[in-house]
Amino acid sequence: MAYSQYVLVCAGTACESCRSAEIVRRLQAGVRARGLEGSVQVVRTGCFGFCAQGPVVKVLPGDHFYAQVKPEDAEEIVEEHLAKGRPVQRLLYRAPGRAAGAAAELPFYQKQFRIVLRNCGVIDPENIREYIAREGYAGLERALFEMTPDDVIEELRKSGLRGRGGAGYPTWKKWVFSKEAPANPKYIICNADEGDPGAYMDRSTLEGDPHSILEAMAIAGRTVGAQQGYIYIRAEYPLAIRRLEIAIRQAREAGLLGRDILGSGFDFDVELRLGAGAFVCGEETALIASIEGRRGMPVPRPPYPAVRGLWGKPTVINNVETLANIPVILLKGGDWFGSIGTPTSKGTKVFALTGKVNNSGLIEVPMGTTLREIIFDIGGGIKGGRRFKAAQTGGPSGGVIPEAYLDTPIDYESLAELGSIMGSGGLIVMDEDDCIVDVNKFYLEFTVDESCGKCAPCRIGGRTMYNLLTKITEGRGSVADIEQLHAVAHAMQKASLCGLGQTAPNPVLSSLRHFGEEYRIHIKDRRCPSGRCKALVTYSILPDKCIGCTLCARRCPVNCISGERRKAHVIDATRCIKCGECYEACKFGAVLRA
Amino acid sequence: MGADTEVTALPERSIELPDGISAFIEEWKDKPGNLIMVLHRVQEYYGYVPRDVAFEVAARLDVPLAKIYGVITFYHFFKLRKPGRHQIAVCMGTACYLKGGEDLIKELETILGIGLNQTTADGEFSIEAVRCVGCCGLAPVLTVDGEVYGRLTKDQLAGIIAKHRGG
Ligand SMILES: Cc1cc2nc3c(=O)[nH]c(=O)nc-3n(C[C@H](O)[C@H](O)[C@H](O)COP(=O)(O)O)c2cc1C
Ligand code: SF4
Ligand code: SF4
Numbered sequence: 001m002a003y004s005q006y007v008l009v010c011a012g013t014a015c016e017s018c019r020s021a022e023i024v025r026r027l028q029a030g031v032r033a034r035g036l037e038g039s040v041q042v043v044r045t046g047c048f049g050f051c052a053q054g055p056v057v058k059v060l061p062g063d064h065f066y067a068q069v070k071p072e073d074a075e076e077i078v079e080e081h082l083a084k085g086r087p088v089q090r091l092l093y094r095a096p097g098r099a100a101g102a103a104a105e106l107p108f109y110q111k112q113f114r115i116v117l118r119n120c121g122v123i124d125p126e127n128i129r130e131y132i133a134r135e136g137y138a139g140l141e142r143a144l145f146e147m148t149p150d151d152v153i154e155e156l157r158k159s160g161l162r163g164r165g166g167a168g169y170p171t172w173k174k175w176v177f178s179k180e181a182p183a184n185p186k187y188i189i190c191n192a193d194e195g196d197p198g199a200y201m202d203r204s205t206l207e208g209d210p211h212s213i214l215e216a217m218a219i220a221g222r223t224v225g226a227q228q229g230y231i232y233i234r235a236e237y238p239l240a241i242r243r244l245e246i247a248i249r250q251a252r253e254a255g256l257l258g259r260d261i262l263g264s265g266f267d268f269d270v271e272l273r274l275g276a277g278a279f280v281c282g283e284e285t286a287l288i289a290s291i292e293g294r295r296g297m298p299v300p301r302p303p304y305p306a307v308r309g310l311w312g313k314p315t316v317i318n319n320v321e322t323l324a325n326i327p328v329i330l331l332k333g334g335d336w337f338g339s340i341g342t343p344t345s346k347g348t349k350v351f352a353l354t355g356k357v358n359n360s361g362l363i364e365v366p367m368g369t370t371l372r373e374i375i376f377d378i379g380g381g382i383k384g385g386r387r388f389k390a391a392q393t394g395g396p397s398g399g400v401i402p403e404a405y406l407d408t409p410i411d412y413e414s415l416a417e418l419g420s421i422m423g424s425g426g427l428i429v430m431d432e433d434d435c436i437v438d439v440n441k442f443y444l445e446f447t448v449d450e451s452c453g454k455c456a457p458c459r460i461g462g463r464t465m466y467n468l469l470t471k472i473t474e475g476r477g478s479v480a481d482i483e484q485l486h487a488v489a490h491a492m493q494k495a496s497l498c499g500l501g502q503t504a505p506n507p508v509l510s511s512l513r514h515f516g517e518e519y520r521i522h523i524k525d526r527r528c529p530s531g532r533c534k535a536l537v538t539y540s541i542l543p544d545k546c547i548g549c550t551l552c553a554r555r556c557p558v559n560c561i562s563g564e565r566r567k568a569h570v571i572d573a574t575r576c577i578k579c580g581e582c583y584e585a586c587k588f589g590a591v592l593r594a
Numbered sequence: 595m596g597a598d599t600e601v602t603a604l605p606e607r608s609i610e611l612p613d614g615i616s617a618f619i620e621e622w623k624d625k626p627g628n629l630i631m632v633l634h635r636v637q638e639y640y641g642y643v644p645r646d647v648a649f650e651v652a653a654r655l656d657v658p659l660a661k662i663y664g665v666i667t668f669y670h671f672f673k674l675r676k677p678g679r680h681q682i683a684v685c686m687g688t689a690c691y692l693k694g695g696e697d698l699i700k701e702l703e704t705i706l707g708i709g710l711n712q713t714t715a716d717g718e719f720s721i722e723a724v725r726c727v728g729c730c731g732l733a734p735v736l737t738v739d740g741e742v743y744g745r746l747t748k749d750q751l752a753g754i755i756a757k758h759r760g761g
């Protein structure tokens with residue numbers, strides 16, 4: 001049956017939390033009530049990426065894009081748009097300063113290029129037939145019937161695909177190591193632990209297109225000679241887990257997983273294993289320990305898991321996004337993929353664009369796109385017209401990039417040169433209200449908390465650095481502390497056992513490099529320019545600006561503001577807890593934060 | 595569920611496990627690396643890992659109790675103490691931190707009169723901080739019993755608590 005209209009509703013986690021499920025129910029009810037079910041199909045899809053404007057509803061044909069839709073709006077969309085062909089103007093998304101237009105023409109989408117997210121927001125992730133209709137499992141079919149394992153590896157080599165989990169290791173090399181390792185059985189693991197706090201690329205891919213991961217794992221199994229795959233996924237991602245369970249069941253029923261796949265004689269199956277909230281388990285040797293049911297402690301490499309991994313057997317571990325590229329590479333060819341991107345970094349990168357940016361959401365851009373294009377063209381610039389301060393990539397293992405480098409085309413090498421890393425795809429935008437020292441204290445608190453404690457450089461070094469940063473944010477810092485930060489950082493980088501400890505100092509080192517002045521202001525002037533470090537700010541009221549409206553006095557939680565109506569008010573600094581309520585409340589700019 | 599009968603027939607158990615968990619253990623018993631999956635199942639049912647259940651799991655899977663506690667204490671996700679009937683989890687991932695996740699925690703502490711990782715005297719609510727629930731576009735975010743609330747401001751919190759209280 002052919003439908004003449006399609007209504008796509010985002011059912012990613014963020015939009016579900018805004019009651020997108022209810023929107024779907026109401027749309028379906030409206031469609032039925034008008035007898036349109038033969039011509040209109042309502043589809044629950046994965047994430048459209050435009051999370052800041054969710055829940056998002058798209059109507060085809062016409063590519064009409066509705067934003068911030070409420071369940072109450074469903075009737076109107078059905079009645080006006082689907083039944084009468086008149087798009088509901090009031091709900092159509094308009095980019096600032098532009099008229100409503102087709103989704104593909106929105107500034108948010110124009111510079112994007114979707115390989116990994118090709119199906120997210122397009123298909124119903126709970127229906128294998130929709131995946132197959134978009135050439136799903138055709139890559140696996142080629143790997144089974146038209147290509148030898150060496151052909152697959154050759155395509156991957158030509159594609160230039162590098163690991164998206166952080167380190168950027170060429171995927172084909174990893175596969176060759178496993179393929180050539182003599183021991184049996186072999187395993188394929190998909191790393192869906194997504195530990196970087198503030199990033200959700202892998203979650204969205206799994207929620208929006210789970211079959212692409214299963215297909216890629218089966219291709220990997222066929223290529224290296226493995227028959228069992230595991231997806232190690234965070235327990236904090238219940239929707240992704242549910243969609244994967246459905247996908248695995250459907251793939252087994254369709255003969256695309258299990259015994260004798262498509263009559264090829266090749267057996268391959270996939271099982272889920274849940275993580276349990278330990279960042280270090282994203283590290284591959286710790287991840288293996290965790291799947292084995294133990295505490296997730298890393299062990300020294302080599303031997304690498306590709307040779308000696310799960311239960312001591314050769315194991316390919318790849319990140320979700322790395323895998324999602326693979327079916328497309330087999331279909332369109334390694335040369336095609338290799339034509340996208342920069343000389344060293346091919347294809348695209350998915351970023352979770354968040355923080356102080358207008359259009360936060362999930363985006364995919366060709367390697368070599370500049371940060372300025374991402375933040376200002378796609379992201380729509382800084383929220384509330386504030387000033388851009390820094391972009392952070394790589395989370396607790398990465399670093400900050402200041403305004404001067406916004407035009408650098410991003411790839412693995414250029415970001416490393418700037419003292420950051422590509423990382424897994426967290427991209428956090430900071431503005432003038434964010435304090436660099438405070439943010440780095442946050443990252444170190446995270447790595448100290450997540451250190452497994454096995455080796456001393458990470459366990460003790462991390463704590464020492466955290467204490468030094470605390471001192472500085474509390475106005476007790478000295479110039480010598482900066483030197484000590486450098487010294488401890490270098491020791492950690494050199495002597496830590498695993499990537500967690502080796503990279504934990506990166507945020508501090510990169511911010512000392514690009515924002516050293518801000519550290520010095522904290523230390524020498526005992527001042528925090530952004531006002532974020534409480535110990536370093538004081539609040540007072542400017543008598544000539546205060547009109548005595550009493551608003552601040554009523555808002556102060558500790559009642560330390562006094563003054564008569566229509567007369568200048570005064571803050572009792574000895575009792576002030578520096579909550580900032582008065583500063584936010586005053587409409588006349590009379591409260592001074594210094 | 596066919597495995598239940600055999601399991602309940604085993605002698606001298608310190609605690610009767612609910613059927614669902616028993617069946618799950620039977621299903622996973624012979625798979626290597628099963629412990630963490632079993633603990634997930636236990637916590638899903640009880641909200642935490644009660645001590646007598648941990649004993650029972652040790653016996654059924656034939657692993658030392660010390661190993662079970664080693665695993666539980668290593669992973670942040672597993673709880674040893676009973677949480678409130680409604681579990682409030684405030685996101686303290688980077689995006690939420692920058693947008694005031696800490697202020698949400700403080701406000702909740704004030705409203706409920708308890709600190710982080712504590713439970714109200716009536717057992718209704720507990721508060722914890724978690725790392726990124728994957729809705730950073732909606733920061734700051736919290737969840738109550740898994741239901742996500744985003745784009746929050748402090749003054750919405752009292753309403754959210756009222757909605758869940760007694761529910
Ligand atoms: C502390 C630490 C955390 C990591 N977390 C993740 C993660 O959450 N997801 C991921 O895919 N890789 C993570 N990695 C990288 C993995 O160890 C591994 O390199 C990656 O999964 C390999 O896949 P790829 O080659 O496809 O990138 C982490 C590494 C370290 C040291
Ligand atoms: S570097 Fe840190 S996380 Fe890694 S093994 Fe050492 S203590 Fe554990
Ligand atoms: S900062 Fe907070 S405590 Fe201090 S005067 Fe203002 S409202 Fe009162």
Ligand code: FES
Pocket residue numbers: 197198199685686687688689690691725726727728729730731733735
């Ligand atoms: S940082 Fe809070 S949801 Fe990601």
